[in-house]
Amino acid sequence: MPTDPNTNKDVSQEAISLASNQAIHRFKKSQQKELSVQELAAAILKSDTTSLSKGITLLESTKPSHNQKAQELIETCLPHANNSVRIGITGVPGVGKSTFIETLGSLLIKKGKKVAVLAIDPSSTISHGSILGDKTRMESLVRSPMAFIRPSPSGKSLGGVAQKTRESIVLCEAAGYDIIIIETVGVGQSETAVHSMVDFFLLLKLAGAGDELQGIKRGIIEMADAIIINKADGDNLLPAKKAKNQFSKALHLYPLAENSWSPEVQICSALEGSGIDDIWQLILKYVKTTSQNGFFEKNRMQQNEFWLLQTIEDQLKSSFYNHPKITRLLSEKITAMRDYKITPFAAAKHILDIYKNL
Numbered sequence: 001m002p003t004d005p006n007t008n009k010d011v012s013q014e015a016i017s018l019a020s021n022q023a024i025h026r027f028k029k030s031q032q033k034e035l036s037v038q039e040l041a042a043a044i045l046k047s048d049t050t051s052l053s054k055g056i057t058l059l060e061s062t063k064p065s066h067n068q069k070a071q072e073l074i075e076t077c078l079p080h081a082n083n084s085v086r087i088g089i090t091g092v093p094g095v096g097k098s099t100f101i102e103t104l105g106s107l108l109i110k111k112g113k114k115v116a117v118l119a120i121d122p123s124s125t126i127s128h129g130s131i132l133g134d135k136t137r138m139e140s141l142v143r144s145p146m147a148f149i150r151p152s153p154s155g156k157s158l159g160g161v162a163q164k165t166r167e168s169i170v171l172c173e174a175a176g177y178d179i180i181i182i183e184t185v186g187v188g189q190s191e192t193a194v195h196s197m198v199d200f201f202l203l204l205k206l207a208g209a210g211d212e213l214q215g216i217k218r219g220i221i222e223m224a225d226a227i228i229i230n231k232a233d234g235d236n237l238l239p240a241k242k243a244k245n246q247f248s249k250a251l252h253l254y255p256l257a258e259n260s261w262s263p264e265v266q267i268c269s270a271l272e273g274s275g276i277d278d279i280w281q282l283i284l285k286y287v288k289t290t291s292q293n294g295f296f297e298k299n300r301m302q303q304n305e306f307w308l309l310q311t312i313e314d315q316l317k318s319s320f321y322n323h324p325k326i327t328r329l330l331s332e333k334i335t336a337m338r339d340y341k342i343t344p345f346a347a348a349k350h351i352l353d354i355y356k357n358l
C-alpha cells in the first residue's frame, strides 16, 4: 500500500476520496445548472410548479443579468397567458382574507379549477419579509396539487413589488391556473395596485356597530365589485345581515360604474363555508356580464396601458436617481438650498438640464 512519507496516510485511498469528492461536486453542480429560458418556459407550460417557482424567483431577482432572462421568459409565456379570472381580495388585518381564500380556493378546486394565490404586502417593502400569502391558514390549499401559493415579493417600492406580482400572473396563467387570487392588506396604495391588475375586486368587511360606511376609505368602495361581510356566523349572523342591508342601501347612492355593474353586498362565513358558493356565482355573473358588454377585455387593455406607462415611469425614475452624477448633484444642490444660494426650482432645472445631456 503506497503511503505518504510525511503523513503516513494511504495515498491511493486519499486519491480515491479526492476523485469521488470531485465527482460529487461536479454532479451537484450539474444538478444546480441553471435551466435555459426555453427549458424553464417549457416546464412552466407543462405546469411544473418547481419551475414556476423558479421562474417567479428569476423575475423577482434584482441581478441585472437575470433581468434580461426574466423578460425573455415572460415574452415566451405571454401567448399562453390571459386565460384566467383574476380576483383581488382586500380587507383589514384579521378580517379573514386568508381563511376566505382557503375556503373559496378549496371550493374552486372541487369544481376542477386550478388556483394560484399571490400577495402584495407593502409592509414587506419595509421589513423585507412577507407576512401575506401565509400558508398556515391555507392548509388544504398548500397540500393540494391544484393550488400554487406564493407570498408577496419584497422590494424597495410598492410599484416595484406590484410589477413583480403582475408579471407572476403571466407565468401562473401560462402554467394553466384558471383562477388567480391576489391578496392584499389595505395599507397605503396597495389596493389601487391590486385593483389595476385584477378583473374582479372584492372587499372583505366585518359587521360593526353604527354607520357601516364610516371608517372605510371612500376610494375603496368605488373600486369594489363586491363587498363581502365575513364572519357571518354564531352571534355575528344578525349584525352581518343588518350590515348587508346598510351597505346595499348606501351603495345605491353611488353612480353606476363604467362596467355597468353595480357592486353587490353579500355575507359569508369563511370559517364555516357558508355563502362562499354564492360569492363564486356572483363572480361568474360579473365575468358573464362584462364579457358580453365588452368591459372585461377593455379593462384588461386599459390595465396593460397603465402598466406600460407605470413601467416607463419607474424605470426613468430609477435610472435618474441611481445615476452617480445625479446623486452627487442632488446633494450639492440641497446644500446650496440650505444656504439660500439657489431656489428648488432653479436647482431642479439645473439637474434636469445636466441629465438630458448625459
Ligand SMILES: Nc1nc2c(ncn2[C@@H]2O[C@H](COP(=O)(O)OP(=O)(O)OP(=O)(O)O)[C@@H](O)[C@H]2O)c(=O)[nH]1
Pocket (backbone or CB within 6 Å): 091, 092, 093, 094, 095, 096, 097, 098, 099, 100, 131, 132, 134, 137, 185, 230, 231, 232, 233, 268, 269, 270, 271, 272
Ligand atoms: N368566526 C369566524 N372567524 C373567522 C372567519 N374567518 C376568519 N376567521 C378567524 O379570524 C382570524 C383571522 O383570520 P385570517 O384569515 O388570518 O385573517 P387575514 O385577513 O388573512 O389576516 P392578515 O393576514 O393578518 O391580514 C382567524 O382566527 C380566523 O380563524 C369566519 O368566517 N368566522
Ligand SMILES: [Mg+2]
Pocket (backbone or CB within 6 Å): 097, 098, 099, 132, 133, 134
Ligand atoms: Mg392573511
